[in-house]
Amino acid sequence: MRIFVAGFQHETNTFAPTKADWAAFEAGSGFPPYRRGPVIVEAYRGRGIPIGGFIDLADERGWSLVGSVWAGANPSAHVTEDAFERIAREMIEDLQAARANGGVDAVYLDLHGAAVTEHLEDPEGELLARIRAVVGPEVPIVASLDLHANVTAQMLAQADGLAAYRTYPHVDMADTGRLAGRLLERRLARGEREPIAIRRLSFLLSLNAQCTMMAPADAVYDELKALDTRHDGVLNFAMGFPAADIAECGPVIWGYGDGAEVAVDALFARVDQPRDQWRLDLRSPEAAVREALSVAATTDRPVVIADTQDNPGAGGDANTTGMLHALLALEAGARYPGKVALGVMADAEVAAQAHAAGVGASIDITLGESVPTWGGQFSDAPVKATAIVRQLSDGKVTLKGPMGMGGTVTLGPSACLDIQGVLVAVSSLKTQMLDREFFRFVGIEPEQMKLLVNKSSVHFRADFAPIASHILVAKAAGPMAADPADLPWTRLPATMALRP
């Protein structure tokens, strides 16, 4: 068995301000940087990402792998046409070379499934179709997908098997790469494509409602696994990325195997009704801070507020100020001096100012940015204040939580600033607050705080739920809509509801 492997990862928030160009893929940032050739197999073997899981399974089976392109960039607005076409062209060139040079028995792709480019609504479907055109109908193509994939009819038609994550926070990425490998084995054992059943939901699901650590998603995925066992199939439920203005945005359930029809119908019924199981409690910044302050008086453990609409994992730039304004206006820092913390705010200029001034200095800052959100609106004004520099850092952070998988992230010159008793972790580069180390690297001990504000939607829960007394979700103005109904959709079909 000789398997061609490649990857393309981007989650596109078409309402966000910044596009992903070629430089964004070269840097990778939250992802490994762009690589091409046999090096991707060596680099990702044993890594906790989908292709890592696929490579591990291939090693166990004795399959040989032909590495091509692996390209990923942080969530943002559209992928540029230039970047996508370069990635696709290199992949196709490598595939043609591999076929001429020893042949290709199967293809595995490590995809996200919610990319949109400047020129294509469904670039993953297009990529699969171009690969299919090269290998023909008989060579199996399988891929792993993110739980937030907006799965299209084209993707399902072109691939022999698509496997999606079953956790959010995503702690089963490598397992999903393995699952794609098992779909390949099932397809090979059968000698033809497995039967597939597909049902699309008719409402969008907010990211905040998708967390599989809470009801109802936890029980839904338990049901999915039970149905797999009962029907000897492979079911998938991709909940969709509800900020991509494309015709096929939304949740999809699909399954493979002889019992797929029955299993997909059963899971569809569990997800579709009752609709109100998916409804959300979203608070204004002021309401969230008021409630957090009153709860904090009754517990020793921190109350965590998710600043979800500035989530850098979904197109935010970690620079909006609505939550900080609310903390200052409601004097949270005066109530609990040095025990209220917000992170991570990306502001390279303020971080440089703090480094120039040194620890203990008072500096006058203009922190954060008013950024475009949607429908011509902008987020809150920067915070103008006098801040004390509490600590400095070079921004190298080794992650310790379940989402970080021991990786090291570089945030550039960083600082802890004290603004009227509120500690703000300020970095030069953006990151999602998905690991407690993103507070600790500037001297903030999250466990000792009364109130934490995290720039994240759901991923923070993996590392923060164990220490939190309560978790609230706030809607401060920012580029990622917590409620899809707030967005000015133009491409969704009229039959698609914006809320459950």
Ligand SMILES: [Zn+2]
């Ligand atoms: Zn995701």
